[in-house]
Amino acid sequence: MHDIDEQTATRASREAARGRAIHAPGMTIDLLEREEAVDIIRTRAQSDHLPPLAVGSINLDHVHHFGENGRWAGTIDRDRGMHEPQPTTIDWLNLIDGSPVARQAHRMTGRAWPRLAGSDLAGPILDLAEHVGLTVGFLGGASETHALLAERLAETRPDLQVTGYWAPSRDELSDAATSRRIADEIAAAGVDILVVGIGKPRQELWIAEYGLRTGARVMLAFGAVVDFLAGRVRRAPGWVATAGLEWAWRLLLEPRRLARRYLGQGPAAYREVRAWSRAETPATERRLPPVGLGQPGGAHGIVPLAEQADIAVVVVAHNSADDIPELLADLRREARDRRMHVVVVDNASTDGTPEAVRAERGAALLTGHGNIGYAAGINRGLRALRRPEPVLILNPDLRLDPGAVGALLDRMAATGAGIVVPRILDAHGDLYRSLHREPSVGREFGEALFGSHLAGRPASLSETDWNIESYRFPHRIEWATGAALLVHPDVVAEVGDWDERFFLYSEETDYFRRARDTGAAIWFDPSAVVRHEQGGSGTSPRLDALMTVNRVRYARKHLPAVRAAAFASATALHELLRLHRPEHRLGLRALFSARTRAALPSATR
Numbered sequence: 001m002h003d004i005d006e007q008t009a010t011r012a013s014r015e016a017a018r019g020r021a022i023h024a025p026g027m028t029i030d031l032l033e034r035e036e037a038v039d040i041i042r043t044r045a046q047s048d049h050l051p052p053l054a055v056g057s058i059n060l061d062h063v064h065h066f067g068e069n070g071r072w073a074g075t076i077d078r079d080r081g082m083h084e085p086q087p088t089t090i091d092w093l094n095l096i097d098g099s100p101v102a103r104q105a106h107r108m109t110g111r112a113w114p115r116l117a118g119s120d121l122a123g124p125i126l127d128l129a130e131h132v133g134l135t136v137g138f139l140g141g142a143s144e145t146h147a148l149l150a151e152r153l154a155e156t157r158p159d160l161q162v163t164g165y166w167a168p169s170r171d172e173l174s175d176a177a178t179s180r181r182i183a184d185e186i187a188a189a190g191v192d193i194l195v196v197g198i199g200k201p202r203q204e205l206w207i208a209e210y211g212l213r214t215g216a217r218v219m220l221a222f223g224a225v226v227d228f229l230a231g232r233v234r235r236a237p238g239w240v241a242t243a244g245l246e247w248a249w250r251l252l253l254e255p256r257r258l259a260r261r262y263l264g265q266g267p268a269a270y271r272e273v274r275a276w277s278r279a280e281t282p283a284t285e286r287r288l289p290p291v292g293l294g295q296p297g298g299a300h301g302i303v304p305l306a307e308q309a310d311i312a313v314v315v316v317a318h319n320s321a322d323d324i325p326e327l328l329a330d331l332r333r334e335a336r337d338r339r340m341h342v343v344v345v346d347n348a349s350t351d352g353t354p355e356a357v358r359a360e361r362g363a364a365l366l367t368g369h370g371n372i373g374y375a376a377g378i379n380r381g382l383r384a385l386r387r388p389e390p391v392l393i394l395n396p397d398l399r400l401d402p403g404a405v406g407a408l409l410d411r412m413a414a415t416g417a418g419i420v421v422p423r424i425l426d427a428h429g430d431l432y433r434s435l436h437r438e439p440s441v442g443r444e445f446g447e448a449l450f451g452s453h454l455a456g457r458p459a460s461l462s463e464t465d466w467n468i469e470s471y472r473f474p475h476r477i478e479w480a481t482g483a484a485l486l487v488h489p490d491v492v493a494e495v496g497d498w499d500e501r502f503f504l505y506s507e508e509t510d511y512f513r514r515a516r517d518t519g520a521a522i523w524f525d526p527s528a529v530v531r532h533e534q535g536g537s538g539t540s541p542r543l544d545a546l547m548t549v550n551r552v553r554y555a556r557k558h559l560p561a562v563r564a565a566a567f568a569s570a571t572a573l574h575e576l577l578r579l580h581r582p583e584h585r586l587g588l589r590a591l592f593s594a595r596t597r598a599a600l601p602s603a604t605r
Contacts, residue, residue, distance in 0.1 A: 287416025418520020
């Protein structure tokens with residue numbers, strides 16, 4: 001009976017909290033008094049029956065990373081249900097931190113709300129833990145800081161049970177295997193309250209990805225609080241904080257580290273906060289039903305199309321005899337704990353690709369239709385499937401790391417995504433920048449002027465995401481290189497055929513856009529790794545020119561006429577600035593000459 005009462009009381013407190021909230025694009029901010037916040041944290045820390053609770057601080061830095069225009073928008077706090085026990089989720093309690101957020105909350109509600117920064121709440125929470133016997137662990141900060149903190153806690157809170165300090169490096173936190181090991185160590189230490197001070201956005205991303213594994217009941221994403229508690233960084237005087245100038249105080253203390261945050265990123269985030277409206281509602285992410293979770297009975301492996309399977313794989317091949325056997329071997333390994341359909345669509349290969357597929361057995365082979373292009377080949381493979389199932393579309397020159405297929409399926413099940421894409425490594429094992437933003441006029445001019453140079457330029461001037469951080473944690477994206485993508489069966493049905501007018505290149509950009517138009521989310525999962533030789537379709541000036549033409553074809557399909565014309569001008573500028581190379585000379589001619597375009601690769605049936 002005590003458990004039921006505790007659960008009911010906790011649910012009621014969370015419902016009351018969520019009833020007083022700002023629903024801003026990309027986040028929900030709870031409006032609480034200090035005592036209410038501490039009480040919710042206490043209840044969760046003492047409960048064995050409710051999901052773990054993560055506590056975040058909402059300031060301009062958070063808005064920059066997780067707001068409507070942030071790289072990590074929609075990655076955490078995805079409204080997964082705050083009221084019922086769900087052992088596979090983490091609840092987020094998002095508290096006002098920065099003065100601009102507090103002032104905007106006042107404007108929107110007509111009531112002043114307190115700032116509940118991590119540095120303000122850490123003391124009361126540690127006092128609570130000491131009083132009721134909860135264990136505490138600290139993740140983040142330098143080892144020297146931890147030594148200072150241990151001395152100070154021994155003096156000020158002698159009865160506090162600290163079960164561990166972890167000071168991983170930035171690279172260690174970016175490595176999935178190392179992060180899992182650290183999370184397992186925290187779990188083995190029996191931490192009830194984990195203070196995570198590794199900076200935004202990494203601390204929130206780490207909690208979202210590995211928090212459940214730690215076994216902690218409460219996780220506090222409190223940034224530099226370890227430095228404050230250890231006395232390494234001085235807090236701003238009270239009058240400075242009251243005046244909303246704590247950011248200026250910290251900037252004076254650490255100008256090199258914080259200048260970009262406060263002076264570069266802060267103004268745009270401030271404008272986003274001021275744009276919040278009383279009428280805003282929580283951003284709703286369409287969650288598709290789980291798929292690929294295994295079918296009862298029957299043997300695992302690659303099975304005939306007439307049998308039921310957990311997942312289908314479609315591969316479009318053209319002169320891929322050297323690659324197909326290795327890819328099929330990887331798929332057989334990935335099918336050891338699931339049933340899999342494999343369909344290979346051969347586009348008029350002349351190197352023995354069909355014979356190589358037949359020699360491997362198990363895969364369905366479609367031939368005799370000519371070289372119809374990549375998009376048309378995918379459509380033919382999809383039409384061969386006899387029932388709805390998640391479809392993994394792969395280039396023939398890929399190799400799959402062990403567990404890649406399972407990781408994609410798990411991410412789709414966890415997020416309700418419509419499409420999930422893996423991390424791609426090149427033939428040398430180096431990261432391939434496969435993540436992209438929706439094409440726009442500004443980005444096309446940025447690509448024309450800078451190409452792969454000046455990788456740190458603003459996102460508005462770069463279609464490719466060059467930032468290494470984007471490839472270290474799972475998150476929502478706009479589109480990705482089409483070498484490998486797992487598509488939910490609902491998206492397959494709703495989006496329909498791939499656009500065969502593209503033949504090759506830009507067909508994936510178009511498909512991702514149409515998938516997003518259905519409300520489906522696109523997710524990137526770095527734990528799913530594939531290795532791509534690149535150039536599996538061959539390389540030639542004619543193919544490069546086709547890529548150029550298809551970019552303009554895409555713009556004319558999706559942009560208004562004036563913007564499409566501006567986009568075409570930027571594409572022409574891209575080719576004009578590189579006329580010393582034959583592929584760009586041909587690309588420029590193809591943009592202006594129908595006769596040249598007609599001579600580019602196209603479907604032959």
